[in-house]
Amino acid sequence: xxxxxxxxxxxxxxxxxxxxxxxxxxxxxxxxxxxxxxxxxxxxxxxxxxxxxxxxxxxxxxxxxxxxxxxxxxxxxxxxxxxxxxxxxxxxxxxxxxxxxxxxxxxxxxxxxxxxxxxxxxxxxxxxxxxxxxxxxxxxxxxxxxxxxxxxxxxxxxxxxxxxxxxxxxxxxxxxxxxxxxxxxxxxxxxxxxxxxxxxxxxxxxxxxxxxxxxxxxxxxxxxxxxxxxxxxxxxxxxxxxxxxxxxxxxxxxxxxxxxxxxxxxxxxxxxxxxxxxxxxxxxxxxxxxxxxxxxxxxxxxxxxxxxxxxxxxxxxxxxxxxxxxxxxxxxxxxxxxxxxxxxxxxxxxxxxxxxxxxxxxxxxxxxxxxxxxxxxxxxxxxxxxxxxxxxxxxxxxxxxxxxxxxxxxxxxxxxxxxxxxxxxxxxxxxxxxxxxxxxxxxxxxxxxxxxxxxxxxxxxxxxxxxxxxxxxxxxxxxxxxxxxxxxxxxxxxxxxxxxxxxxxxxxxxxxxxxxxxxxxxxxxxxxxxxxxxxxxxxxxxxxxxxxxxxxxxxxxxxxxxxxxxxxxxxxxxxxxxxxxxxxxxxxxxxxxxxxxxxxxxxxxxxxxxxxxxxxxxxxxxxxxxxxxxxxxxxxxxxxxxxxxxxxxxxxxxxxxxxxxxxxxxxxxxxxxxxxxxxxxxxxxxxxxxxxxxxxxxxxxxxxxxxxxxxxxxxxxxxxxxxxxxxxxxxxxxxxxxx
RNA sequence: GACCGAUUAGCUCAGCUGGUAGAGCGCUACAUUGACAUUGUAGAGGUCACAGGUUCAAGUCCUGUAUCGGUCACCA
Numbered sequence: 001x002x003x004x005x006x007x008x009x010x011x012x013x014x015x016x017x018x019x020x021x022x023x024x025x026x027x028x029x030x031x032x033x034x035x036x037x038x039x040x041x042x043x044x045x046x047x048x049x050x051x052x053x054x055x056x057x058x059x060x061x062x063x064x065x066x067x068x069x070x071x072x073x074x075x076x077x078x079x080x081x082x083x084x085x086x087x088x089x090x091x092x093x094x095x096x097x098x099x100x101x102x103x104x105x106x107x108x109x110x111x112x113x114x115x116x117x118x119x120x121x122x123x124x125x126x127x128x129x130x131x132x133x134x135x136x137x138x139x140x141x142x143x144x145x146x147x148x149x150x151x152x153x154x155x156x157x158x159x160x161x162x163x164x165x166x167x168x169x170x171x172x173x174x175x176x177x178x179x180x181x182x183x184x185x186x187x188x189x190x191x192x193x194x195x196x197x198x199x200x201x202x203x204x205x206x207x208x209x210x211x212x213x214x215x216x217x218x219x220x221x222x223x224x225x226x227x228x229x230x231x232x233x234x235x236x237x238x239x240x241x242x243x244x245x246x247x248x249x250x251x252x253x254x255x256x257x258x259x260x261x262x263x264x265x266x267x268x269x270x271x272x273x274x275x276x277x278x279x280x281x282x283x284x285x286x287x288x289x290x291x292x293x294x295x296x297x298x299x300x301x302x303x304x305x306x307x308x309x310x311x312x313x314x315x316x317x318x319x320x321x322x323x324x325x326x327x328x329x330x331x332x333x334x335x336x337x338x339x340x341x342x343x344x345x346x347x348x349x350x351x352x353x354x355x356x357x358x359x360x361x362x363x364x365x366x367x368x369x370x371x372x373x374x375x376x377x378x379x380x381x382x383x384x385x386x387x388x389x390x391x392x393x394x395x396x397x398x399x400x401x402x403x404x405x406x407x408x409x410x411x412x413x414x415x416x417x418x419x420x421x422x423x424x425x426x427x428x429x430x431x432x433x434x435x436x437x438x439x440x441x442x443x444x445x446x447x448x449x450x451x452x453x454x455x456x457x458x459x460x461x462x463x464x465x466x467x468x469x470x471x472x473x474x475x476x477x478x479x480x481x482x483x484x485x486x487x488x489x490x491x492x493x494x495x496x497x498x499x500x501x502x503x504x505x506x507x508x509x510x511x512x513x514x515x516x517x518x519x520x521x522x523x524x525x526x527x528x529x530x531x532x533x534x535x536x537x538x539x540x541x542x543x544x545x546x547x548x549x550x551x552x553x554x555x556x557x558x559x560x561x562x563x564x565x566x567x568x569x570x571x572x573x574x575x576x577x578x579x580x581x582x583x584x585x586x587x588x589x590x591x592x593x594x595x596x597x598x599x600x601x602x603x604x605x606x607x608x609x610x611x612x613x614x615x616x617x618x619x620x621x622x623x624x625x626x627x628x629x630x631x632x633x634x635x636x637x638x639x640x641x642x643x644x645x646x647x648x649x650x651x652x653x654x655x656x657x658x659x660x661x662x663x664x665x666x667x668x669x670x671x672x673x674x675x676x677x678x679x680x681x682x683x684x685x686x687x688x689x690x691x692x693x694x695x696x697x698x699x700x701x702x703x704x705x706x707x708x709x710x711x712x713x714x715x716x717x718x719x720x721x722x723x724x725x726x727x728x729x730x731x732x733x734x735x736x737x738x739x
Numbered sequence: 740g741a742c743c744g745a746u747u748a749g750c751u752c753a754g755c756u757g758g759u760a761g762a763g764c765g766c767u768a769c770a771u772u773g774a775c776a777u778u779g780u781a782g783a784g785g786u787c788a789c790a791g792g793u794u795c796a797a798g799u800c801c802u803g804u805a806u807c808g809g810u811c812a813c814c815a
Contacts, residue, residue, distance in 0.1 A: 290815090548808080590751060658762070
């Protein structure tokens with residue numbers, strides 16, 4: 001019929017081909033500068049005093065590749081960013097990457113071992129750091145171009161890397177300020193030592209694994225009156241006490257006595273102490289206290305002023321005592337001790353129990369608790385909040401980091417829309433202990449502390465004079481990540497970005513990251529700025545395979561988002577991820593669904609073709625007389641807009657996505673277009689003109705509403721629309737329909 | 740051990756403050772070369788895990804149970 005009408009771009013005669021549009025559209029957006037709110041203001045897209053909307057991208061590992069989890073987060077955040085930008089807010093989404101220190105160093109070391117048969121000690125600290133850095137830089141482009149591929153409208157002019165100079169200054173400044181306040185201290189305490197990774201790790205990097213182990217019941221020697229039970233007899237050469245419950249009648253007579261014994265060739269001195277923590281029902285009701293190799297025992301020794309705390313296991317999980325255990329690995333030592341117990345006829349019982357043992361998340365190594373001189377963040381020490389904008393905390397009031405972290409959420413400064421995760425957060429805060437922030441690897445932010453002849457100096461740069469030696473440890477990655485919402489905005493300088501864009505509006509992490517990252521951002525932002533880092537935490541679920549399993553290398557069930565993009569287009573992938581599942585629940589990734597949304601993109605494409613064809617002879621007139629149906633259609637459209645806006649405000653993206661999908665396909669295409677056909681072909685010119693106007697209205701509004709979800713196809717269409725239909729050259733910065 | 744989530748159509752999931760069970764995919768039948776690498780119309784299908792309770796009314800609120808999944812903690 002009208003297919004050859006010149007005003008219909010030829011493009012629409014073929015199905016929508018994502019490959020042909022996506023990259024050039026991204027380039028068009030990026031070059032427009034509108035990802036940058038300052039330029040939006042400059043060009044009149046946003047008012048200079050418009051409300052701001054900020055998200056900081058959770059930085060992917062600089063050496064990583066995009067996986068579906070990222071794809072989901074990118075799509076989710078981008079949808080909000082685009083929505084808010086269209087609302088006319090000064091909208092900023094800050095990109096960045098993370099050094100992922102331990103993982104990145106491990107990978108470089110592995111390659112070093114494989115290719116050159118060298119260890120890090122062979123090439124030295126400086127060379128290793130150099131290599132890790134260049135490795136990180138090399139891989140950077142991969143992940144960044146993949147984030148772009150997702151259509152993420154990030155302000156690249158503000159790109160940050162956790163190890164770049166500005167972030168380094170931020171980290172050192174943060175450290176120093178907390179050090180000066182006494183909130184960072186150096187202390188000899190039990191740490192989680194990973195013998196495999198040769199570093200300390202934090203409590204949160206521990207994974208408990210259930211295993212069968214033997215529980216042995218025995219006496220230290222024939223002369224010792226009390227039997228104890230343990231699954232780690234090799235540590236008993238480090239015992240300095242036996243603890244019993246104060247009310248346990250069996251042992252009261254021994255309390256306070258000290259025994260000098262020889263256990264497995266090692267002389268030990270054991271004092272019997274009474275402590276309420278001991279469960280009289282468990283085992284013999286008596287517990288051998290090994291202060292140097294158990295956190296609980298260390299604390300117990302503190303309570304009873306036991307200062308003698310011999311270390312009997314070293315960093316390589318080997319015994320350091322003399323005698324028959326000398327130099328043995330802990331597992332071998334365990335066997336040797338049991339042999340000895342048998343020889344001496346001291347072993348009373350051996351039973352198999354299931355036990356959770358602590359392993360390192362990254363290396364899988366079995367954690368060996370060791371006393372070490374480490375740096376800590378004190379979460380219970382009182383300090384004065386000089387300046388506070390956190391609801392419920394007054395400027396000038398005294399608090400602790402722990403209290404502040406609780407208050408930030410309790411007082412509503414940070415809101416977690418899903419109540420259930422709020423509970424998890426409080427649970428975690430309650431159990432929060434001092435945070436060990438030093439790591440014994442070489443790649444990362446070096447601890448900004450220098451030593452010289454017993455003197456200690458903490459500062460943002462090295463002290464004057466010779467002979468100062470910097471602490472050899474680096475900081476936990478999460479220390480710098482915790483500063484992310486404001487270090488990316490230029491802190492510690494008092495930048496206008498901080499003034500304008502902090503606190504950020506929301507953060508949308510997966511639930512597994514809640515304690516690791518979210519709470520630490522609240523800690524840092526609270527202490528350094530007196531602000532919350534974000535007003536909302538919208539926790540989302542994990543992307544899983546069709547059987548509900550996590551994606552993993554060992555299962556070989558991985559799906560490369562880039563493959564999906566090649567096959568179905570970015571828009572389809574985004575819709576497939578965003579619709580169908582309530583935020584917070586895990587997503588089962590279904591390729592078929594993505595396929596369905598590819599068809600949808602094409603549907604929108606064809607709707608456009610039809611509308612453009614139908615309005616080819618449209619002439620705008622001053623007084624349009626709408627029919628009753630016309631008015632109903634326009635009213636419905638308004639209501640839809642209202643609902644979708646509401647869903648955005650309530651973070652119910654999945655509902656918004658489904659609504660616009662349903663409207664476009666089953667209302668606009670199935671009902672409105674069909675019903676328009678006779679009117680358009682009819683003789684009533686006025687009615688026809690009115691309907692043409694309605695169709696234009698429906699199409700442009702639908703494109704706007706769909707744009708946050710499917711930015712490419714909507715923009716591709718927008719670019720082909722005649723200028724008089726549009727309120728802006730780029731759909732990306734057109735204004736959100738009013739309602 | 741504590742806490743949390745899930746349980747609704749064959750599959751994947753919605754269902755907000757209680758008011759006659761919904762979507763997508765799949766399936767069946769019919770129609771259609773149409774604006775549509777098809778699409779449209781119609782249809783089949785569910786004791787909303789189970790047992791109690793509150794209510795005029797419960798998928799929805801309360802109590803308990805079961806199964807699956809998760810998080811945290813931990814007894815040596």
